[in-house]
Amino acid sequence: MTHAFGALPLGGGRCRFRLWAPGQPGVTLLRRDAMPLPMQAAPEGWWTLETEAPPGTRYRYALGDGPTVPDPASHAQEGDAEGWSIVTNHAAYHWQNTAWNPHPWPQSVVYELHVGAMGGFRGVIDALPRLAALGVNTLELMPVNDFSGARNWGYDGVLPYAPDGAYGTPEELKALVDAAHGHGLAVMLDVVYNHFGPAGNYWHSIAPGFFRGDLRTPWGDAIDFRRPEVRDFFIGNALFWLREYRFDGLRLDAVHAIASETFLAELSERVRAAIARPVYLVLENERNDAALLAEKFDAQWNDDAHHCLHVLLTGEAEAYYADYADAPAARLARALAEGFVYQGEVSAHLGHARGQPSAHLPPSAFVNALQNHDQVGNRAFGERIASLAPPDALRAAFLLLLLAPPVPMLFMGDEFFSERPFLFFTGFAAPALAEAVREGRRREFARFAAFQDPARRARIPDPNDPATFAASRPDPAERMAAPKAEAEAYIAGLLALRRERLAFRLAxxxxxxxxxxxxxxxxxxxxxxxxxxxxxxxxxxxxxxxxxxxxxxxxxxxxxxxxxxxxxxxxxxxxxxxxxxxxxxxxxxxx
The missing domain is CATH 2.60.40.1180 (Golgi alpha-mannosidase II)
Structure with a gap:
């Protein structure tokens, strides 16, 4: 069913509302400036109502035994994640580049970016000509769905169907995808199906059964993927982004934290069956599950390759880098020849075996990078690789990355060897939560030798400070400096070689x-x-x-x-x- 969850405009100013809220004694639809209307109970815990509610109507749900809540499948919000949901007519946008066809996945060159740091949807649109000229052909947006507060990486999202208003409107996001297609760029979206953020998530009140009480994750109770409604909520979300916004693919965050043996395969099968055009499906998966890449998914972020290169460039050997520091060149050779370094061997850092044999997979099953948002932002001071390695070594690493057959990915700023940090940032309004995030961040680094001194830990930037976000935004002046312009010309030259000499024969x-x-x-x-x-x-x-x-x-x-x-x-x-x-x-x- 199209839009099984949430508000579906029917035309003529009418709208159908559906909420899954099993166990609630009643649910009332609240429309701003209109009379409340009781919703009708339907089988399997559903509540439905068809009524007058033209596009633009602000609405919420009043639970029979709980609070008043936004629609968990809201397509747009007024007043942040906790505010009013907005009835949205997706058919109103007039697409310009309707003849667009994406390139074959093995030809991809991915550019990961944070929409907020680049000035919102309009800011990314302004950057499209430069990115197309650089030679990348696939944008990957870090999550854009609604989170609580003014700033976030996106991985604290709570309304998976609603673009965050801090970045722009649904129409502006569609305009971004549309304009990217006009420049010959495919667009992927990072989606998070393994947890919700710590503020603005009302599923615990709406349907406590959305979560498992017997299984915990780093973010709280695990989502209960045994329930068909829960699976449908997230698979419906994947289809929503691909249909209504015409994204060319999805990158699924940290799927190793999804407590289900079958959900990922089902998601892939249903997406492939429902979307007639090619769709890129890419995983982040600590388990190195090669079986998922054999037919269900196109590729996985290859942290193994990143870690080998990072050790070779910096000599760092703490935390997970310790698993690669004994023989980084030999381990990198395995990554280049076979994909994964860990294919069932025991990781000393994790304390257990990790991975499956991967040598049978094509090189395009692996997305390799010198850095990404995690590997930069999860450093205490957000240092870029250009701040940690000499320029000649960096040039060598980028040649290897951009000319080898695995799919290469640049993180925003890589193209000119940016040294501007990319820090972990949030914008939570509640002082207690902001304090918990700040202190949790500092405790996280207490185990590292460089942060044994409490005074040094205290200098770790406060994620909730607006200055932390400001420091993470690209600086156009940095890019214009002579050494950086030379670096960008070097990267563009490598990408031109890949496009002209290699791309057509990588499959x-x-x-x-x-x-x-x-x-x-x-x-x-x-x-x-x-x-x-x-x-x-x-x-x-x-x-x-x-x-x-x-x-x-x-x-x-x-x-x-x-x-x-x-x-x-x-x-x-x-x-x-x-x-x-x-x-x-x-x-x-x-x-």
């Missing part, structure tokens, strides 16, 4: 193997769809690396695709890979 690419050349150097090759062989060698050490056999057979005339800096190709021809550098080559079929 069907397969690994020909990878190996560590030294403790901080790696080499990998892939056979592309037309038989050409793509190779990359990268090293992050301080000394030159002899290449007597590393590039055997020798590279032929014209095989060099790119070097990370001037002179790298000549040095490779002379038999060595310079410190902190990378080289890519392409042997055409038959060469």
């Amino acid at each position: 069907g690419a397969k690994s020909l193997g990878a190996r560590a050349l030294a403790p901080r150097a790696v080499r990998a090759e892939w056979q592309l769809a037309d038989g050409a062989v793509l190779g990359i060698a990268a090293q992050f050490g301080d000394g030159a690396l002899a290449l007597s056999t590393a590039l055997s057979p020798p590279l032929g005339e014209g095989a060099i695709l790119a070097g990370s800096a001037p002179g790298v190709a000549e040095a490779v021809a002379a038999g060595e890979l310079p410190p902190r550098s990378a080289i890519a080559w392409l042997r055409e079929a038959g060469a």
Whole structure:
């Protein structure tokens, strides 16, 4: 059923309302400036009503044994997540780019961004020409659904169907997707189906059975995916974004926290059956569940590859980086050749086995990145990789990232080696909650050696301080500085090479193997769809690396695709890979 939950305009100023509230003795529809109307009980705990309520009507529900609440399936809000829900007519938007067709997933180059930090939906629209010229072809928006307060990463959302008013209106979000399609950019949305935020979630009052009392998560009681209504609420949400907003795909946050063995497969099957056009479905999944990637989902964020690269670039070895610090180049080689590093081995950091064999999966099943919102924002001071690694090593890492067959992802600012922090920020109105978040953040880092001193912990930015959000917004002046403009030209050049020389033959690419050349150097090759062989060698050490056999057979005339800096190709021809550098080559079929 279309819009099984919430308010569905019927035309002629009438609207059908549906709320799942099992156990309530009664539910009343409240419309601002109109008489309250009792809703009618229906089987399986549903309450329904069809009445006069044209688009724009503000409404809420009065529960028979509880508070007055917004619609948990609200499509738009007035007055934040706790305010009035708004009847929304999605058919009123006139789409401009109706002939849009997304590119095949293996050709994707993803750009992750935070809508609020970029100035809301209109701010992102303004950035589209620059991003299209850069060479990315897929935007991934961090969650945009309604959260409590003025600012948030988006992972504290409580109304999954409503774009947050701080970013703009539903029409402006549609205009963003529409305009992106006009620039040749696909748009994905990050969705959170594993928990709700700590403020503004009324499901506990509406239907306590929405949650399990026998299973806890870091965010409280687990959502009860055993209930068909709960499954329908979230699967209906996935279909809603794809249908009404014409998103090209979804990235599902932290699915390892979803307490169900079957929900993800069901979501994929129902989306594929209901949406005729290609849809990208991507997971974040700590479990490294390769079985889900064999046919149900297109790809997974590959934290293993990120962690290897981060250790090679920075030498950091605390927390989860400890699982990669013993042999980072060898572990990176496995990630390049097989996808996951952990394929059933025990993670010392987690204390248990993790992952499944993944070598049979195509490279496009993995989304690799040097950083993302988690890996930057979950650092105490939000440091970017450009603040932690030397520029030449960074150039080498980006060459490896952007020319290797796995789907590459840039985090906003990566393209010009931004050093501006991206911090964890919130905007909760309740002082007690703001204090709890601030102190919880500082306790989280108390186990790290650098934060044993309470005075240093006290300097960790307060997530609820508006200045924390302001410090996380991109600075146009930084991008215009000469070294940053040079970095952006370098990234654009790599993306042009990927688009012109590699993209059309990435579907069907397969690994020909990878190996560590030294403790901080790696080499990998892939056979592309037309038989050409793509190779990359990268090293992050301080000394030159002899290449007597590393590039055997020798590279032929014209095989060099790119070097990370001037002179790298000549040095490779002379038999060595310079410190902190990378080289890519392409042997055409038959060469």
